Amino acid sequence: MKFLVCISKAPDTTSKIDFTEGNSKFNEAGVQYIVNPYDEWYALVRALELKEAAGGTVTTITVGTPADDSIIRKALAIGADNAVRVNAEANDAYFTAFQIAEYAKANGFDIVFTGKETINYNGSQVGGMIAEMLGQPFVSLASKLDLNGSVATVNREMTGGVEIVEVNTPFVVSSAKGMAEQRIPNMRGIMAARTKPLEVIEPAACDDLVSFQSYSLPEAKSACKYVEPDNMAELVSLLHNEAKVI
Amino acid sequence: MSVLVYIDTLNGSIAKNALEAVHYGSKIGTTTVVTNGSIGEAELAGLGNVGASKVLVHRGVTTGDAAQITNIVAAAAEAEGASTIVFSQDLTGRSVAPRLSAKLKAGLASGAVALPAADGSVKVNVFSGKAFGNVAFKSDKKIIALTPNSIQVGETGGSASVEEFSADAGAASVVVKDVQKQEGDILLPEAELVVSAGRGLKGPENWGMVEDLAKALGAATACSRPVADIGWRPHHEHVGQTGVAIRPNLYIAAGISGAIQHLAGVNGSKVIVVINTDPEAPFFKAADYGIVGDAFEVLPKLKEEIEKFKSQN
Ligand SMILES: Cc1cc2nc3c(=O)[nH]c(=O)nc-3n(C[C@H](O)[C@H](O)[C@H](O)COP(=O)(O)OP(=O)(O)OC[C@H]3O[C@@H](n4cnc5c(N)ncnc54)[C@H](O)[C@@H]3O)c2cc1C
Ligand SMILES: Nc1ncnc2c1ncn2[C@@H]1O[C@H](COP(=O)(O)O)[C@@H](O)[C@H]1O
Numbered sequence: 055m056k057f058l059v060c061i062s063k064a065p066d067t068t069s070k071i072d073f074t075e076g077n078s079k080f081n082e083a084g085v086q087y088i089v090n091p092y093d094e095w096y097a098l099v100r101a102l103e104l105k106e107a108a109g110g111t112v113t114t115i116t117v118g119t120p121a122d123d124s125i126i127r128k129a130l131a132i133g134a135d136n137a138v139r140v141n142a143e144a145n146d147a148y149f150t151a152f153q154i155a156e157y158a159k160a161n162g163f164d165i166v167f168t169g170k171e172t173i174n175y176n177g178s179q180v181g182g183m184i185a186e187m188l189g190q191p192f193v194s195l196a197s198k199l200d201l202n203g204s205v206a207t208v209n210r211e212m213t214g215g216v217e218i219v220e221v222n223t224p225f226v227v228s229s230a231k232g233m234a235e236q237r238i239p240n241m242r243g244i245m246a247a248r249t250k251p252l253e254v255i256e257p258a259a260c261d262d263l264v265s266f267q268s269y270s271l272p273e274a275k276s277a278c279k280y281v282e283p284d285n286m287a288e289l290v291s292l293l294h295n296e297a298k299v300i
Numbered sequence: 301m302s303v304l305v306y307i308d309t310l311n312g313s314i315a316k317n318a319l320e321a322v323h324y325g326s327k328i329g330t331t332t333v334v335t336n337g338s339i340g341e342a343e344l345a346g347l348g349n350v351g352a353s354k355v356l357v358h359r360g361v362t363t364g365d366a367a368q369i370t371n372i373v374a375a376a377a378e379a380e381g382a383s384t385i386v387f388s389q390d391l392t393g394r395s396v397a398p399r400l401s402a403k404l405k406a407g408l409a410s411g412a413v414a415l416p417a418a419d420g421s422v423k424v425n426v427f428s429g430k431a432f433g434n435v436a437f438k439s440d441k442k443i444i445a446l447t448p449n450s451i452q453v454g455e456t457g458g459s460a461s462v463e464e465f466s467a468d469a470g471a472a473s474v475v476v477k478d479v480q481k482q483e484g485d486i487l488l489p490e491a492e493l494v495v496s497a498g499r500g501l502k503g504p505e506n507w508g509m510v511e512d513l514a515k516a517l518g519a520a521t522a523c524s525r526p527v528a529d530i531g532w533r534p535h536h537e538h539v540g541q542t543g544v545a546i547r548p549n550l551y552i553a554a555g556i557s558g559a560i561q562h563l564a565g566v567n568g569s570k571v572i573v574v575i576n577t578d579p580e581a582p583f584f585k586a587a588d589y590g591i592v593g594d595a596f597e598v599l600p601k602l603k604e605e606i607e608k609f610k611s612q613n
Contacts, residue, residue: 067541067561071430091542147408148401173428173541173564177410178389182366182398191473192366194395197535207477211536212364213391214311214487218478225473228395231528231535231542263407267421267436272429272567278574278584283593286605289573292589294609297571299550300493300517 055110055201055223057101058163059134060154060180062116062144063125064090064173073269080174080269089125092169092229094132099234101167102133104201111135113163117144117153123252130247131239137252146262147175151183156258158188164223165206170195170230178228185226193221197232301329304382305352306373308392309339310364317448317490319350321388324446326351326456327415328384334376334465336361336369341462348460350453356465363476366395368469373400375467377441389445390489397445406441413450413568428541428564447568448490449547482536491520494548494569496539498524498562500555500576500595504532509599510554516606522546524556540565552602554595558583575599 065071066086074081088094101112114129116122117140126137140153158166166188168181178194185192197216198209204223209216211230239247281289293300305325307318325331333347336358344355356376361368373396377385385400387393389411401408411425413432422444426433488494495514501507507521514521521537528538539546541561547568554575556562563586566572574587575598584590591598 065427067564071427073431147398148405151398151402175426175433176428176545177398177408178394179398179401179408179410182395183402185366186370186399186402192395192399193474194366195391211391212310212479213308213315213489215479215481217364217476218480220475220477221473231538261438263401263405263439264409264435264437266426267434269426269434270423270432272432275586275588278587278590280590280592283591283598284601286598286601287608289589289591289602290605290609293550293571293573294613297550297588299571300606300609 055104055108055165056163057105057110057112058158058166059093059098059101059112059114059129060166060168061093061098061114061126061129062090062169062172063087063118063122067173072271077268077270087125089128090169090172092171094129095236096229096231096233097167097169098129098132098134099237100199100229101165103234108201113138115140115154115157117142117150117257119143126252127247128239130250130252131243132237133243136250139252139254140257141254142257146264147177147179148183148263149260151180151187152260153257154180155184155187157255158184166226168226168228170228181226181228188224188226191221191225193219193225193227195230196227197230199227199233301384302380302382303329303331303384303386304373304377304380305331305333305386306369306393306396307333307335307388308364308390309335310337310362310392312337312339314339314343314347315490317388317390319453320448320451321386321446322347322352323350323453324415324451325386332356332376332380332382333460334358334373336372338362344462345459348458349455351456351458352460355460355462357462358465358467358469360466361469363472364392364395365472365474366399367473369396370399370403371469372465372467374403376465377404383441385441385443387443387445389447393445397443401443404441405439406443407437407439408443408445409435409437410445412444412446416444425545425568429545429568430564447547449492486518486520488520488522488537488539488544489546491546492548493517493519493550494522494546495519495552496522496524496556497527497554497595498556499526506596507533509596509603513552513599513603513606516603516610524562553583554599556583557581558586
């Protein structure tokens with residue numbers, strides 16, 4: 055089996071979020087980048103587990119610049135066999151999906167894994183777009199995935215519960231909590247990652263469909279009003295009369 | 301301008317976030333709704349009350365297969381000449397909107413929190429609710445996926461015409477074997493009131509207090525991530541950066557420290573109440589109302605006062 059895992063970078067979850075250049079650009083000063091948690095914890099680890107059980111290869115793909123190589127090495131240290139980087143800024147989900155779909159078409163994979171969403175843009179877009187471009191089924195928000203030959207049984211989150219679905223390879227799946235347990239890379243993995251292949255390819259021509267024009271921050275909260283723990287009648291009154299939420 | 305709104309009615313009813321999406325569409329232009337499944341005609345006609353002119357219902361697709369729904373919505377957009385297509389950013393929207401975007405080469409603004417601005421750009425949630433971005437479209441066709449609970453639904457008193465719609469949906473590629481319904485009547489992503497608790501509650505046996513307060517309020521229950529990780533509560537209740545992001549009117553957090561990753565999923569809430577024994581807990585900085593106290597005493601008292609209030613109002 056051949057597995058392709060889409061790996062993107064995300065600012066460390068404790069990063070301070072602000073913007074520069076007239077609020078048109080994310081301020082990267084002092085920001086530490088990590089592998090997007092959904093890609094690392096769930097998509098990559100489940101692909102590795104399937105490979106360990108049934109044989110095959112796990113390739114990662116990232117649309118990004120040379121600055122992304124360190125997070126790609128982390129994915130290799132966790133256990134991916136080889137990595138591909140499409141050498142371009144990933145500013146638009148359609149552009150990103152197009153690059154990944156082109157690579158997948160040329161190389162043929164049984165399952166393409168993405169994360170549920172990137173924690174910076176939260177679009178949940180790239181996986182579904184890749185599926186459409188490949189003409190393959192898309193299973194969104196999988197919390198469990200088992201493979202028996204070419205038939206996968208997947209738990210997918212749906213409104214109001216969980217759906218257990220069957221789908222044949224090849225397909226695209228976006229990975230959510232529950233799919234796997236986070237793996238911490240060990241020293242051997244980190245050493246091995248240094249010499250694993252990281253192929254850099256140039257992007258195919260593709261137009262962007264959207265652009266982020268500007269950013270803004272939410273309005274600051276006014277100071278917290280304290281209520282004594284034995285005066286819940288006052289809290290209820292505030293929630294009703296002042297906040298008007300009950 | 302002609303607008304098409306897809307709503308998910310697969311569980312047999314029209315959820316609040318679907319009404320929001322329809323109303324949102326009607327603020328942009330003349331709105332046709334498209335849906336699939338077996339929901340009744342009278343209920344669909346009622347969508348006129350929130351702004352729909354027409355409803356197209358496809359009876360042939362009764363599951364959430366993203367490829368089939370994409371085909372239906374694309375056919376409806378073509379039939380209606382719609383240049384803007386609206387989804388709710390719910391679980392079905394998250395899988396269908398991106399497929400449709402690729403199929404139609406239509407830009408997708410997901411996580412919208414407001415109507416399009418005069419220049420057509422759309423304000424969306426980014427950085428897990430810690431900031432907003434303005435998405436500008438470069439394509440002629442546009443898709444907008446609306447964050448639940450981000451607009452107020454207004455009633456117009458109108459009624460919509462309902463038509464059966466029979467576009468070719470293609471074959472189902474994903475076969476549904478079983479469905480496990482979530483317990484509880486109020487679904488977290490669309491709940492207006494939420495009671496949430498964290499590790500401060502010490503163990504799963506203490507969640508009775510949380511559920512009792514939620515019941516008294518008519519609220520959904522939620523939890524912090526470690527609580528779901530250790531198995532005290534089901535995964536779908538986990539809110540935050542790596543869980544569900546919610547924007548209820550009221551979020552009550554008991555025994556939750558307020559780590560930045562937790563706040564990311566809840567700071568869109570209109571009003572936040574924090575109950576914590578530690579006056580230095582970071583959550584108080586994000587709170588509207590704070591109670592420095594023991595959740596084991598405060599939650600039952602609050603429940604009592606809510607019941608009193610409900611019986612008088
Ligand atoms: C990449 C990443 C992603 C993450 N994503 C999420 C996420 O999506 N959601 C999330 O929630 N967390 C997330 N976390 C974890 C987060 O950093 C915190 O560890 C977590 O939110 C803490 O949970 P807690 O507040 O329940 O527990 P604790 O931090 O242990 O806090 C317990 C609180 O309860 C108070 N307390 C104790 N006893 C009582 C009592 N009797 N009455 C009242 N208060 C009491 C304490 O004072 C304390 O403030 C993430 C972390 C990382 C690194
Ligand atoms: N630049 C990128 N390179 C590779 N994969 C990506 C990239 N951006 C997003 N993805 C994948 O697509 C998923 C969804 O991203 P998004 O649509 O941005 O929420 C992520 O979890 C990744 O698996």
